[in-house]
Amino acid sequence: MSAELVRVEGLSKRFDLSPSWLSRMVSGSPAQVLRAVDEVSFSIPRGTTLALVGESGCGKSTIARLLVGLQTPSAGRVLFDGADVHQTLRERRAPAQRLRQRVQMIFQDPYASLDPRWTVADIVAEPLLEQGLASPGAEAQGRVAELLAAVGLAGADGARFPHQFSGGQRQRISIARALATAPDFLVCDEPTSALDVSVQAQVLNLMRDLQRARGLTYLFISHNLAVVRYVSDSVGVLYLGRLVEWAPRARLFKQPRHPYTRMLLDAIPKLNDPGRSRNPVQGEVPNPLAPPSGCAFHPRCPHAKERCRQERPQLLDKDGARVACHAVEEGRLP
Amino acid sequence: MSLLEVKDLVVEFSGRQGQVRALDGISFCIEHGEILGVVGESGAGKSLTGAAIIGLLDAPGRITSGEITLEGERIDRLPESQLRRIRGKRIGAIFQDPIAALDPLYRIGEQLIETIRTHLPLSREEARTRAIALLEETGIAAAEQRIDHYPHQFSGGMRQRVVIALALAAEPQLVIADEPTTALDVSIQAQIIGLLKRICRERKAAVMLITHDMGVIAETCDRVAVLYAGRIIEIGPVGEVIHRPAHPYTAGLMASIPDLDADLERLAQIDGAMPRLDAIPSGCAFHPRCSKAQERCRHERPTLGSVGKTRAACWFPNNTAAT
Numbered sequence: 001m002s003a004e005l006v007r008v009e010g011l012s013k014r015f016d017l018s019p020s021w022l023s024r025m026v027s028g029s030p031a032q033v034l035r036a037v038d039e040v041s042f043s044i045p046r047g048t049t050l051a052l053v054g055e056s057g058c059g060k061s062t063i064a065r066l067l068v069g070l071q072t073p074s075a076g077r078v079l080f081d082g083a084d085v086h087q088t089l090r091e092r093r094a095p096a097q098r099l100r101q102r103v104q105m106i107f108q109d110p111y112a113s114l115d116p117r118w119t120v121a122d123i124v125a126e127p128l129l130e131q132g133l134a135s136p137g138a139e140a141q142g143r144v145a146e147l148l149a150a151v152g153l154a155g156a157d158g159a160r161f162p163h164q165f166s167g168g169q170r171q172r173i174s175i176a177r178a179l180a181t182a183p184d185f186l187v188c189d190e191p192t193s194a195l196d197v198s199v200q201a202q203v204l205n206l207m208r209d210l211q212r213a214r215g216l217t218y219l220f221i222s223h224n225l226a227v228v229r230y231v232s233d234s235v236g237v238l239y240l241g242r243l244v245e246w247a248p249r250a251r252l253f254k255q256p257r258h259p260y261t262r263m264l265l266d267a268i269p270k271l272n273d274p275g276r277s278r279n280p281v282q283g284e285v286p287n288p289l290a291p292p293s294g295c296a297f298h299p300r301c302p303h304a305k306e307r308c309r310q311e312r313p314q315l316l317d318k319d320g321a322r323v324a325c326h327a328v329e330e331g332r333l334p
Numbered sequence: 335m336s337l338l339e340v341k342d343l344v345v346e347f348s349g350r351q352g353q354v355r356a357l358d359g360i361s362f363c364i365e366h367g368e369i370l371g372v373v374g375e376s377g378a379g380k381s382l383t384g385a386a387i388i389g390l391l392d393a394p395g396r397i398t399s400g401e402i403t404l405e406g407e408r409i410d411r412l413p414e415s416q417l418r419r420i421r422g423k424r425i426g427a428i429f430q431d432p433i434a435a436l437d438p439l440y441r442i443g444e445q446l447i448e449t450i451r452t453h454l455p456l457s458r459e460e461a462r463t464r465a466i467a468l469l470e471e472t473g474i475a476a477a478e479q480r481i482d483h484y485p486h487q488f489s490g491g492m493r494q495r496v497v498i499a500l501a502l503a504a505e506p507q508l509v510i511a512d513e514p515t516t517a518l519d520v521s522i523q524a525q526i527i528g529l530l531k532r533i534c535r536e537r538k539a540a541v542m543l544i545t546h547d548m549g550v551i552a553e554t555c556d557r558v559a560v561l562y563a564g565r566i567i568e569i570g571p572v573g574e575v576i577h578r579p580a581h582p583y584t585a586g587l588m589a590s591i592p593d594l595d596a597d598l599e600r601l602a603q604i605d606g607a608m609p610r611l612d613a614i615p616s617g618c619a620f621h622p623r624c625s626k627a628q629e630r631c632r633h634e635r636p637t638l639g640s641v642g643k644t645r646a647a648c649w650f651p652n653n654t655a656a657t
Binding site: 056 | 489520524546550554593595597598601603604607
């Protein structure tokens with residue numbers, strides 16, 4: 001058994017947003033392709049958490065959907081325990097079913113991801129019955145009760161409907177459902193972003209306990225760096241579909257290297273120095289349909305030079321981290 | 335005299351199941367030029383407080399008792415026509431979603447000019463000049479061209495700048511900003527908060543900043559009020575409330591925020607959730623979730639009282655030695 005559970009190699013996803021063939025012919029409007037994910041590579045060791053952070057349009061949710069097979073890549077591949085995920089899902093029935101059991105996903109909005117007409121017990125039991133992991137009746141009921149207990153809900157909650165629960169409890173239900181097939185790997189797309197802070201703390205603590213008890217591997221997607229610091233073992237920073245920095249957690253927060261990572265860390269209001277005034281980086285995330293040339297961050301970067309406008313930086317190793325920045329490579333930045 | 339004074343404000347909703355009390359005896363004031371933060375979790379009543387002040391409570395919600403005064407003048411019982419003259423002119427508003435605050439069918443210039451001319455005796459030309467100056471001040475580049483663009487031609491952050499320009503168009507004394515940065519990316523949030531703070535300070539406008547983000551409060555506000563289940567449970571200077579919270583709920587809330595500057599072994603958590611409005615516990619509304627709760631908390635409702643430099647509604651506040 002290798003230490004690496006998930007490996008992503010040169011993963012790209014392009015969406016064709018062109019107008020229809022006819023209107024292109026009539027009005028002469030050009031074809032438009034959105035590069036939502038652009039040659040992203042990383043790996044996740046078994047039992048650890050990789051966090052992906054970035055602002056809207058950086059491709060983090062698309063990566064999550066690619067990893068669980070809800071989207072197919074335009075290029076590159078995702079290896080799960082050494083096997084190509086998309087090839088397995090396409091071709092092989094029995095291994096595909098086993099894969100679906102081992103990889104599960106938790107979504108951001110616990111109000112949208114649970115069917116309002118199903119009882120909680122039915123919601124949690126569905127994957128068990130669908131995958132043939134329990135027979136209907138007493139066996140399934142017993143498993144549901146165990147799962148609800150594992151996420152801190154009472155067995156009697158199974159008879160209730162989603163609308164009778166608060167946001168935090170609903171997210172517990174989503175987690176119970178995701179755990180039903182005894183997965184190894186959970187892809188969590190902003191699982192606490194819709195929750196209040198005190199409830200967020202409950203859910204994050206629960207996820208950490210479950211990881212320790214069951215040896216789970218997480219891909220944790222978030223825009224909140226403070227949450228990322230709490231949950232992650234390693235962190236990838238995305239900007240306009242590309243990985244601009246990857247580092248073990250301690251290193252990233254101690255010594256962020258990419259100017260974008262530094263900017264993100266500096267942009268977060270801190271509790272500890274009230275009245276602090278900052279120089280927020282100017283500008284906004286550019287239109288992903290027309291990304292800037294060279295390094296996509298160069299229009300907002302205080303360290304940009306001519307080379308940054310022309311040449312796209314590669315992700316290079318730097319003291320145990322990986323950074324895609326000419327300034328770092330040239331030694332202009334530490 | 336305070337700029338705004340809210341006294342024993344009660345807002346109730348009547349429905350099929352009877353009356354539900356959403357705000358229960360809220361009292362606070364805002365001084366001229368002061369930035370007051372209002373913080374709380376969903377359902378605490380922070381947005382309702384803002385809506386009640388500017389007279390935008392949606393039916394069936396209504397103010398059933400209490401009073402709101404602006405420079406000593408009652409504004410909670412005004413007819414709509416008079417209220418409209420206060421709204422925009424003396425109290426500006428900024429909401430969470432800049433796309434909903436702007437009319438998609440009109441150029442932003444027309445919206446600004448209309449707002450300015452409704453409240454100030456200016457000609458169209460003068461109003462346009464003023465609108466361009468406002469847009470420049472809120473950091474919109476090439477304002478002279480941008481003024482003739484439609485809202486959809488602006489990015490989210492730029493739209494919120496337009497909304498700020500709109501809220502400040504008639505030089506209000508008070509700006510109510512309800513989650514002004516929640517829909518924006520982190521790097522844009524910092525820009526918008528910086529802008530709001532600077533522009534209001536320059537005009538000596540007071541701000542009531544409603545948010546769930548304690549970091550934003552810490553950086554921006556002078557004082558902060560913490561809401562729980564429709565009541566203010568603590569109010570005081572920002573530094574005191576954040577670093578020496580007197581109420582166990584405030585303390586729990588602060589401890590449950592993940593720290594950007596430290597590796598934590600475990601987050602403190604407050605078990606349970608905010609009660610539903612139709613099932614507010616007796617006595618102190620926080621008692622079922624409070625680790626310090628005693629018999630008295632279950633029966634008797636605490637009122638705001640001084641604890642050190644802040645005021646908290648708790649029978650057994652933290653650092654009682656300081657009282």
